[in-house]
Amino acid sequence: MASIWEYANPVKFVRTADRVLPWLSGLSLTALVVGLVWGFFFTPDDYRQGATVKIIYLHVPAALMAINAWLMMLVTSLIWIVRRHHVSALAARAAAPVGALFTVIALVTGAIWGQPMWGTWWAWDPRLTSFLILFLFYLGYMALWGAIENDDTAADLTSILCLVGSVFAILSRYAVNFWNQGLHQGASVMRAGALAGDTAERVSNVYAVPLFICMAGFALLFLALVLLRTQTEIRARRMRALLMRERMA
Amino acid sequence: MIALLLRDLRLAVRAGGGFGLGLVFFLIVTVLVPFGVGPQTDLLSRIAPGVLWVGALLACLLSLDRILALDWEDGSLDLLATAPLPMEGIVSVKALAHWITTGLPLVFIAPMLGVLLSLPLEGYVWVLVSLLLGTPALSVIGTFGAALTVGLKRGGLLMSLLVLPLYVPTLIFGAEVARRGADGLAVATPLAMLAGISFGVMALLPFASAAVLRINLR
Amino acid sequence: MLTAQDLTVSRGGIPVLESLNFTLNDGAALVLRGPNGAGKTTLLRTVAGLQPPMQGTLEGAGERIAYAAHADGLKTMLTVTENLSFWASVFGTSGIEDAVQAFDLSALRDRLAGSLSAGQKRRLGLARLMVTGRPVWVLDEPTVSLDAVSVGLFADAVRAHLSGGGSALMATHIDLGLEAGVLDVGPFKARPRAALEDEAFL
Numbered sequence: 001m002a003s004i005w006e007y008a009n010p011v012k013f014v015r016t017a018d019r020v021l022p023w024l025s026g027l028s029l030t031a032l033v034v035g036l037v038w039g040f041f042f043t044p045d046d047y048r049q050g051a052t053v054k055i056i057y058l059h060v061p062a063a064l065m066a067i068n069a070w071l072m073m074l075v076t077s078l079i080w081i082v083r084r085h086h087v088s089a090l091a092a093r094a095a096a097p098v099g100a101l102f103t104v105i106a107l108v109t110g111a112i113w114g115q116p117m118w119g120t121w122w123a124w125d126p127r128l129t130s131f132l133i134l135f136l137f138y139l140g141y142m143a144l145w146g147a148i149e150n151d152d153t154a155a156d157l158t159s160i161l162c163l164v165g166s167v168f169a170i171l172s173r174y175a176v177n178f179w180n181q182g183l184h185q186g187a188s189v190m191r192a193g194a195l196a197g198d199t200a201e202r203v204s205n206v207y208a209v210p211l212f213i214c215m216a217g218f219a220l221l222f223l224a225l226v227l228l229r230t231q232t233e234i235r236a237r238r239m240r241a242l243l244m245r246e247r248m249a
Numbered sequence: 250m251i252a253l254l255l256r257d258l259r260l261a262v263r264a265g266g267g268f269g270l271g272l273v274f275f276l277i278v279t280v281l282v283p284f285g286v287g288p289q290t291d292l293l294s295r296i297a298p299g300v301l302w303v304g305a306l307l308a309c310l311l312s313l314d315r316i317l318a319l320d321w322e323d324g325s326l327d328l329l330a331t332a333p334l335p336m337e338g339i340v341s342v343k344a345l346a347h348w349i350t351t352g353l354p355l356v357f358i359a360p361m362l363g364v365l366l367s368l369p370l371e372g373y374v375w376v377l378v379s380l381l382l383g384t385p386a387l388s389v390i391g392t393f394g395a396a397l398t399v400g401l402k403r404g405g406l407l408m409s410l411l412v413l414p415l416y417v418p419t420l421i422f423g424a425e426v427a428r429r430g431a432d433g434l435a436v437a438t439p440l441a442m443l444a445g446i447s448f449g450v451m452a453l454l455p456f457a458s459a460a461v462l463r464i465n466l467r
Numbered sequence: 468m469l470t471a472q473d474l475t476v477s478r479g480g481i482p483v484l485e486s487l488n489f490t491l492n493d494g495a496a497l498v499l500r501g502p503n504g505a506g507k508t509t510l511l512r513t514v515a516g517l518q519p520p521m522q523g524t525l526e527g528a529g530e531r532i533a534y535a536a537h538a539d540g541l542k543t544m545l546t547v548t549e550n551l552s553f554w555a556s557v558f559g560t561s562g563i564e565d566a567v568q569a570f571d572l573s574a575l576r577d578r579l580a581g582s583l584s585a586g587q588k589r590r591l592g593l594a595r596l597m598v599t600g601r602p603v604w605v606l607d608e609p610t611v612s613l614d615a616v617s618v619g620l621f622a623d624a625v626r627a628h629l630s631g632g633g634s635a636l637m638a639t640h641i642d643l644g645l646e647a648g649v650l651d652v653g654p655f656k657a658r659p660r661a662a663l664e665d666e667a668f669l
Contacts, residue, residue: 136414144397147407150479156464157397161411164393164457168415171446175421178442244481252556256542256549263544324538328595331515331534332557467518 008085010234017227024224031217039210055113057211061218063106066134069099069222073141074166077159087234089155092162093145094229098222100138107131126176133172137165151237250338253329257346271351272358275308279362290367297366298427301376304362305355306387306420310409312351313391316343317399317462326399330466336459344385344392344455352384368431375430379443383423386447389454390415396462418446468492469514469531469603469634474523475657476506476513482521482657483509489650491634493602496625496647499638505652507638511607512536514636533601535609539592543581547572547591550580551598558599566597569624570617585612593621597628604628606637618643 007013039057073095079088110128111121122128144161148154282300283293320326329339359380360373368376394412398404422443429436468490475485483506491497499507513520515534541550551563567573570590575583580591589612596604604625610618622643625635629645 133414133417136410140411140414143407143410147398147401147404152480153464153467157461160457160461160464161397164454165415168418171418172414172421175418175442178439179421179425252553256545256553259549260542260544320540322538323540323542324536325540325542327515327517327536327538328534328540328554329557330517331532332554332599333530333559334557 005083005085008083008087010087010238013087014231014234017231021224021227021231024220024227028217028220028224031213031220035210035213035215035217039207039214043206043210050116052113052116053207055109056207057214059106059109059113060211061215062102062109063131064215065218065222066099066102066106066131068219069095069102069226070134070137070166070169072226073099073162077162080155080159081163086155086237087230089159090233090237091226091230092158093155094233095226096138096142096145098225098229100135100142102218102222103131103135103138107135124180126173126180129176129180130173133176134169137169141165250334250342253334253339253342254346257343258349261346261350271308271312272354274311275304275355275358276362278304278307279365282366294367294369294431297363297368298372298376298431299424300366301359301363301368302380302383302420302424302427305359305380305384306416308355309351309384309387309391310412310416312347313395313412314398314405314408316347316392316395318395318404321399326462327466330463336463337455340392340396340458340462341389341451341455344389344458347392348385348388352380352388356380356384369433371433372427372431375436376427379423379426379430379440382426382440382443382447383419386419386450387416389450389458390419393454393458393461396458396465399462400465419443419450422446469527469636470525471514472524472526474510474513474525475521476509476518477521478506478509484652484655485522485657487523487652487655491603491636493632493634494629496629496635496637496645498645498647498649499636499652500640500649501638501652505656507652508536508607510652511605511636511638515605528603531601531603532605533596533599533603534605534607535592535596536607537611539588540595541580541588541591544579546577546579547583548576550591551594554595555598558601560598560600563594563598566594569597569627570594570620586614586617589613590617590620593624597624602633604633604635604637606635606639608638610639610641610643 007016036057040054043054045051045053073092076088076092076095079085080092107128110131114123114128115121141158141161145154145158148157279300282296282304286292286296317326320329330336356377359376360368363373363376391412394408394415397411398408401407422439425439426436426443429439470490471487474487475482476487477483487510489497499510501507509518511534512518514525514528515532516529517534542553545553547567548563551566555561555563567576570593572587572590572594575587575591580588583591589609593609596606609621613621618641622645625643625645628635635647
């Protein structure tokens with residue numbers, strides 16, 4: 001196994017992605033089907049929340065990947081700034097709409113869950129508000145990519161926006177927390193001792209296993225979508241390069 | 250640097266436009282709010298700090314594209330880039346000039362507009378203080394947005410889209426100071442956070458703005 | 468001395484001129500020739516440091532360059548004196564008198580730059596070069612909209628600058644009557660290829 005930077009070569013990246021994609025898609029589909037079917041039909045209703053609790057299998061993984069997508073963009077943007085690998089910049093570009101989509105899923109499922117539980121579709125709860133702000137960041141990032149014609153300039157500018165945006169996203173998170181203490185339950189899945197302890201709010205084991213499968217499914221789905229989109233971006237870029245060579249020859 | 254600041258101030262005074270327009274916009278927004286939410290004094294006095302903050306923020310946003318676009322169009326930005334000034338200094342001075350011509354007048358007119366919204370008496374000083382502390386951050390963040398979109402035709406709308414999410418923390422802490430002040434509560438924590446954001450942004454963001462501007466000039 | 472070695476310059480990521488080698492000695496002028504769109508402006512912007520060279524090296528540029536482009540960078544709401552004084556203080560020089568005299572601007576001193584004619588604006592833009600006090604002038608079509616008399620003034624200014632040990636690199640189609648080397652950029656046109664960074668995609 002050679003260095004990971006080999007995959008910075010677009011041709012090599014596309015070839016590898018071609019090989020990996022069917023497996024990745026298959027795995028993510030399997031995990032999602034198993035996780036969702038198990039979660040929806042083979043777990044008991046919650047004694048307080050009833051059947052509505054089951055939306056957790058969409059809500060939590062989507063929210064998780066919405067944040068992870070931004071983190072991935074942050075890392076790939078840094079790689080672009082430091083090492084100037086085009087694949088990295090294109091991967092950041094490819095991840096943005098997927099991340100935005102997961103953010104929307106998290107927001108919508110949250111609203112659907114919130115309606116019966118809190119009696120309202122929307123509340124200016126810190127967690128909800130943070131996700132709304134995250135969504136705005138995604139929109140701005142994508143709009144900037146779309147507005148600039150030169151690919152390298154666009155990659156440079158969006159990378160810096162991503163870095164600055166990350167700092168401001170964290171600031172916003174704290175600001176929003178301070179601003180309103182909120183209704184949302186704490187993040188209970190990963191809480192230390194969640195599996196061993198018996199705090200009232202933790203996700204109990206019955207729900208945890210299918211939830212973890214769903215999270216894996218969403219993560220794999222995210223990877224597959226980003227690989228596919230990066231591949232598409234690379235091919236579009238390659239097509240333009242070929243056209244340019246044609247025209248110049 | 251000082252020469253650049255003086256030039257920008259002189260231009261703002263002579264051109265007239267920018268400066269006055271922001272204030273008029275602020276006035277109009279403040280006048281429109283009671284039409285929108287109704288004339289009940291208790292409601293207005295409750296939302297006054299927030300309305301003043303949002304109004305000031307929007308008025309500030311309105312003039313952001315003038316920070317760099319004019320110098321870009323007539324070629325002075327190219328010439329400044331080849332001058333013996335660090336780009337970080339140029340963007341900081343530009344932000345400072347924007348604050349003096351736009352932010353500072355907004356700070357001082359805000360208490361007067363507070364009268365229109367029946368701002369509680371305790372609120373005046375905190376509205377003033379929070380805006381005084383927060384508007385520099387708005388100018389500096391706005392300069393970053395202006396630098397990102399400087400080369401684009403019709404960049405104004407895009408710039409708003411980029412800048413507004415970045416304004417969230419400043420707005421939250423700024424309005425919180427004003428609101429708590431108006432309610433007679435302790436303001437120390439949000440005030441410290443607002444100051445932290447403002448000074449942090451002033452110290453660090455010019456580096457990002459300068460990097461972005463260099464990319465846009467090449 | 469300004470030296471370019473194996474210089475490749477690009478516009479929008481696509482190389483336009485490549486393998487340029489030239490030297491500009493102190494006291495000398497070099498005129499760039501070539502058809503429109505050949506890449507003269509791109510070369511001048513690169514020399515001025517506004518964009519990085521794609522390949523190759525430039526020595527003796529950077530802080531020694533005074534650049535004048537198509538746009539004069541004048542503020543229409545400032546007077547002639549104010550415009551020049553601004554650049555003088557930015558570049559840390561004193562006195563705009565020589566520049567005002569050299570370009571015959573004395574009568575216009577207190578006029579707003581916005582009220583000047585195109586040729587007068589150009590003269591003001593060129594006067595800025597003298598104010599910078601920098602030794603290497605990089606000029607992009609400096610004589611556009613100048614009448615014959617003004618071209619003469621400009622040629623005198625360049626000559627004075629050269630005799631004072633300065634140098635000038637300019638793109639112009641007018642013969643200024645200077646003893647200048649000529650660099651035809653035609654032969655350096657970049658060979659047809661995609662943008663360098665796109666080659667990885669082929």
